Amino acid sequence: xxxxxxxxxxxxxxxxxxxxxxxxxxxxxxxxxxxxxxxxxxxxxxxxxxxxxxxxxxxxxxxxxxxxxxxxxxxxxxxxxxxxxxxxxxxxxxxxxxxxxxxxxxxxxxxxxxxxxxxxxxxxxxxxxxxxxxxxxxxxxxxxxxxxxxxxxxxxxxxxxxxxxxxxxxxxxxxxxxxxxxx
Ligand code: FES
Numbered sequence: 108x109x110x111x112x113x114x115x116x117x118x119x120x121x122x123x124x125x126x127x128x129x130x131x132x133x134x135x136x137x138x139x140x141x142x143x144x145x146x147x148x149x150x151x152x153x154x155x156x157x158x159x160x161x162x163x164x165x166x167x168x169x170x171x172x173x174x175x176x177x178x179x180x181x182x183x184x185x186x187x188x189x190x191x192x193x194x195x196x197x198x199x200x201x202x203x204x205x206x207x208x209x210x211x212x213x214x215x216x217x218x219x220x221x222x223x224x225x226x227x228x229x230x231x232x233x234x235x236x237x238x239x240x241x242x243x244x245x246x247x248x249x250x251x252x253x254x255x256x257x258x259x260x261x262x263x264x265x266x267x268x269x270x271x272x273x274x275x276x277x278x279x280x281x282x283x284x285x286x287x288x289x290x
Contacts, residue, residue, distance in 0.1 A: 108134065108256060112139040114140065115141045115193055116197045118135070119210050120146045120182075120202055121148070126156060128199065129156055135199075136164060140197075144167045146169055147171065150173045168185045170184070182210070187213060198219050198259075208268075211223060226250075231251075234252035241267055242262070242267075
């Protein structure tokens with residue numbers, strides 16, 4: 108991740124994406140930025156790294172979809188409020204594809220540069236199999252070698268969501284067989 112001092116930064120994380128966001132948040136703070144974090148999960152028991160994210164940032168907002176902890180609602184709702192109040196120079200969003208998509212739509216309206224980290228299915232991780240291809244600014248990119256970080260305003264998130272759902276049946280079968288073997 109390219110880290111430099113840009114001023115005020117907002118870091119938005121959802122689900123397990125918070126784990127990826129943590130070292131980036133810390134580095135942005137160490138570089139002298141004022142870092143505002145918004146993290147979310149479906150419910151309180153699925154929220155991770157709250158304390159570490161608090162340490163890594165200047166301001167932390169926590170959201171849960173079911174209202175079991177923190178703000179009742181999505182991270183995007185808090186993001187809108189932050190963007191209204193603060194002069195944000197950079198946004199970093201890492202989490203589920205719909206979250207990154209809507210964060211990018213909101214920041215695009217405000218003209219705030221936004222970095223996302225993409226998670227397409229990867230096979231060889233060397234740029235040869237093409238499995239991890241994503242469309243960014245109308246061009247095909249391989250997330251394993253060209254990313255995984257890209258300009259969120261250029262990413263075709265709908266295509267990424269479709270590609271991520273390609274093996275749902277196989278994933279379900281695999282999970283069932285795993286659960287049976289552990290029963
Ligand atoms: Fe094979 Fe990226 S995982 S090209």
